[in-house]
Amino acid sequence: MNGNNPDIACLKARAKNIRRHVLRMAERVGQGYVGQGLGIADLLAALYFHELRYDAKRLDWPERDRFVLSIGHYSIGLYAALAEAGVIPIEELDTYGADGSRLEMSGSEFTPGFEMTGGSLGHGLGQAVGMALGLRLDARDARVFCLLSDGELHEGATWEAAMAGAHYRLDHLFAFIDCNNQVADGPTAQVMNIEPLQLKWQAFGWDTQRINGNRIEDITDAIARAKTARNQPHAIILDTLMGKGVTMFENREKQHFIRVEAREWELARKQLEASL
Numbered sequence: 001m002n003g004n005n006p007d008i009a010c011l012k013a014r015a016k017n018i019r020r021h022v023l024r025m026a027e028r029v030g031q032g033y034v035g036q037g038l039g040i041a042d043l044l045a046a047l048y049f050h051e052l053r054y055d056a057k058r059l060d061w062p063e064r065d066r067f068v069l070s071i072g073h074y075s076i077g078l079y080a081a082l083a084e085a086g087v088i089p090i091e092e093l094d095t096y097g098a099d100g101s102r103l104e105m106s107g108s109e110f111t112p113g114f115e116m117t118g119g120s121l122g123h124g125l126g127q128a129v130g131m132a133l134g135l136r137l138d139a140r141d142a143r144v145f146c147l148l149s150d151g152e153l154h155e156g157a158t159w160e161a162a163m164a165g166a167h168y169r170l171d172h173l174f175a176f177i178d179c180n181n182q183v184a185d186g187p188t189a190q191v192m193n194i195e196p197l198q199l200k201w202q203a204f205g206w207d208t209q210r211i212n213g214n215r216i217e218d219i220t221d222a223i224a225r226a227k228t229a230r231n232q233p234h235a236i237i238l239d240t241l242m243g244k245g246v247t248m249f250e251n252r253e254k255q256h257f258i259r260v261e262a263r264e265w266e267l268a269r270k271q272l273e274a275s276l
C-alpha cells in the first residue's frame with residue numbers, strides 16, 4: 001500500500017465493508033463496542049487500504065509499519081479491518097467475544113495483526129514511542145501509527161509518552177486521537193474536559209492537525225501533510241461520530257457498550273445499507 005493518490009471511492013467502499021463486518025460480529029453475540037467500531041471505520045480503511053505498509057501473509061515482516069491500537073475495546077473495528085485486509089478469515093468474525101476465541105472483546109497481542117494487548121487504557125502511546133525509538137535504533141524506515149481515544153487523555157501516562165515522543169523528535173510516529181466526545185461515564189467534557197486539544201498537543205511539541213475523522217479524503221490529506229513535517233511526531237485529532245453510518249446508534253444516548261434486541265440488528269443493517 002502507501003500509494004500517493006488515494007482512490008477515495010475505493011476507500012469508502014472498504015469503510016462500508018468494515019462497518020458491515022462490525023455489525024456482523026455484534027449481531028452474532030448480541031452486543032459489543034459497536035459505536036466505536038463504526039466511528040473509526042474511515043480511519044481504518046484509509047490506513048489499511050492506502051497508507052500502511054504491511055504483508056498480510058507475513059505479519060512479522062520487520063520493515064512493516066506498526067499499527068498500535070491503544071484502546072483494547074475498539075478491537076471490534078480492527079478485527080473488521082483485518083478481516084477485510086485478508087489477515088484473519090472473515091468467518092472467524094463470528095467468534096467475536098466467544099470463550100476461547102482469538103477475537104476477544106478487548107484485543108490481545110495473540111490476535112494476528114495486533115501489536116499490543118489493550119484493555120488498560122493509557123499505555124498505547126508509550127509503547128508506540130518505544131517502538132518508534134527501537135525502529136530508529138535499528139535504522140529501519142518503518143513508521144508507527146497509534147490510535148488512542150479521548151478517554152485516554154485522562155491518563156497521565158499518555159502525556160508522559162507525548163513528552164517523550166517530542167523529545168526524541170520521532171517524526172515517523174503518528175498518533176490519531178479519536179474524539180468521539182464520549183467516555184464510559186458520559187460526555188468527555190462533563191467527566192473531565194480535555195480541550196483545547198490542538199493547543200495542548202502543540203505545546204507538547206507535536207505537529208498537530210484537527211479534522212473530520214469520518215471524511216476519508218480529509219484523513220488521507222492530513223496524513224500526506226503530516227509526512228512533510230520533520231523532526232516532530234504527528235498528532236491528528238479526529239472528530240468522529242460514534243455509531244457512524246447506523247442512525248439508530250448515532251442517535252443513542254448510551255453509546256459505550258451496545259446491546260440491542262435480536263430483531264433490531266436487522267434494522268441496523270438496513271440503516272447501514274441506506275447510508276453513505
Ligand SMILES: Cc1ncc(C[n+]2csc(CCOP(=O)(O)OP(=O)(O)O)c2C)c(N)n1
Pocket residue numbers: 036071073119120121122149150151152180182183184185256
Ligand atoms: C487504566 C484504565 N482505567 C479505567 C478503565 C475502565 N474503562 C474502560 S473504557 C473507559 C473509558 C472509555 O472512554 P474512551 O476510551 O474514550 O472510549 P469510548 O468512550 O470511545 O468507548 C474506562 C474508564 C480501563 N479500561 N483502564
